[in-house]
Amino acid sequence: MHRRHVLSGLLGAAALPLMRAPVFAGAAGTLLIEPVRKSESEWRRLLTPAQFEVLRKEGTERPGSSALLHEKRAGEYLCAGCGLALFTSDMKYDSGTGWPSFTTTLPGRVNTRRDFKLILPRTEYHCARCGGHQGHLFDDGPPPTGQRWCNNGIALTFVPTGAGGAAPDARSSG
Numbered sequence: 001m002h003r004r005h006v007l008s009g010l011l012g013a014a015a016l017p018l019m020r021a022p023v024f025a026g027a028a029g030t031l032l033i034e035p036v037r038k039s040e041s042e043w044r045r046l047l048t049p050a051q052f053e054v055l056r057k058e059g060t061e062r063p064g065s066s067a068l069l070h071e072k073r074a075g076e077y078l079c080a081g082c083g084l085a086l087f088t089s090d091m092k093y094d095s096g097t098g099w100p101s102f103t104t105t106l107p108g109r110v111n112t113r114r115d116f117k118l119i120l121p122r123t124e125y126h127c128a129r130c131g132g133h134q135g136h137l138f139d140d141g142p143p144p145t146g147q148r149w150c151n152n153g154i155a156l157t158f159v160p161t162g163a164g165g166a167a168p169d170a171r172s173s174g
């Protein structure tokens, strides 16, 4: 018990400050994303029950329920689990589906995987840092990508430009 406490203390210090942890470009220009791993009970403590259901249990929020559907300001959309910026407002569009939708993501910020929860396989995607489920990727989006990143609004935190909250990252240098 004591050892475990010391260990978690060390990990906690290394991971701080979680919500504003910057993402740095590596020497070769690759994105270095330090994984955020937490136990189920830790996530339960950090997230609201609705966020936990989506981010950690791959739930899907009720369509039309997210306030972010109507968010039109310039800014960034961060993972609600760990604060990693996943999308910018430039990538958002109105898909009419009832879920916040984007035509692409910030490079390297999400990982995808095949999901067989429904009869037809879908492409699930999740935050590259904390593994939190965000949504599903479809190929019926608008040009130029033709992609629809269909995201649960509850899995995102919107930070308007100029709010001083957006995590600085590698994009500003290039």
Ligand SMILES: [Zn+2]
Binding pocket: 079, 080, 081, 082, 083, 084, 127, 128, 129, 130, 131, 132
């Ligand atoms: Zn995350």
